[in-house]
Amino acid sequence: MRPWIFRRLVAAIVAACCCAGAVPADAKTLLKTICRVKGQEENTLQGLGLVVGLKGTGDGGSMLPTMRSLAQALQFLGSPMGKTGVAELKDAKNVALVLVTATVPAAGARQGDKIDCMVSSVGSAKSLAGGRLFTTLLMGPDPKNLRVYATAEGPITLDSPLQTTTGRVHGGCRLEEDFFNAFSQDGKFTLVLDKHRADFQVATDVADAINRSPLNFQSGAAALAKAVNPANIEVQIPSAYADNPVEFISQVLALSVPEPQIPARVVINERAGSIVISGDVEIGPAVVTHKNVVVETGGLTSAARFVSLDPGQTEAPKLKALVETLNAVRVPTEDVIEIIKGLDRDGKLHAKLIVE
Secondary structure, X not given: OOHHHHXXXXXXXXXXXXXXXXXXXXXXXXHHHOEEEOOOOOEEEEEEEEEEOOOOOOOOOOOHHHHHHHHHHHHHOOOOOOOOHHHHHOOOOOOEEEEEEEEEOOOOEOOOOEEEEEEEEOOOOOOOOOOEEEEEEEEOOOOOOOOOOEEEEEEOEOOEOOEOOEEEEEEEEEEOOOEOOOOOEOOEEEEEEOOOOOOHHHHHHHHHHHHOOHHHHHHOOOOOEXXXXXXXXXXXXXXXXXXXXXXXXXXXXXXXXXXXXXXXXXXXXXXXXXXXXXXOXXXXXXXXXXXXXXXXXXXXXXXXXXXOOOOOOOOOOEHHHHHHHHHHOOOOHHHHHHHHHXXXXXXXXXXXXXXX
């Protein structure tokens, strides 16, 4: 059998018969796996700092912002510059100007807690290997707010030997403030669905699950939860939990809700050669010819004489099965991508195609 006939035969058989199973109608998932409580977000701190102790791989004297920062650091340490100013530092190649960032967890943190911080060169430094971050003040993202929330310092560790201008300081960021994120207001809190789950039906299902739970009956309210838009569900905290809203929220997040149907999407990254299929993506009947590959989906013509199909098969063919078949017969990824694009252009791809 010639290769193109074999490929056509196998692709047609699997695309028509091997249909991926959909999520059962009664499938359940915990509410906390598909949403978060509004107010429980990560906080990013940032600041400009200096990495010292480099082996000649720093910015060099021509990088004036680095030299000015170094001059200020020396003055702070009691070693002010002479009359010539930053010109005295023209031969300094062991210092680099860096951006320092740290992420405070969504659950918050206390003063004195230590977290990792990331360090990235902003100048002409060739490598931060072996360097040490000089004490750096970290502030919030608002440039008008000069309040210091943390300090960072310590030895630099490179995450990859191939990327020498970025690294991290493990436990190098010390918080100078408590971070408590407010999660309730006026006796209410808001559930925020994950961006890939945000949908009118999902929001309605979540509100219904809360209102039909024992929590609602115990409160005596007509309805505790209300879907206000596709991504947000507002929940009233019962008076019995007014002094302990955390317990009530934990019980709400532990409720079981219908498993959301993932919107059908196909994401293609041509540069990386990756294909990500989310949801149960169906494809319509079509014949796609690409180079020496002929793909038939939904019904067979010439290949029918080789295989007896189940006449009771009524499900639409699935893109996942088609891709698996093409991979099995070693069709190059770039050709698989072009075939998917062809199905989309012909209106046979029943999903949103995203090409990155």
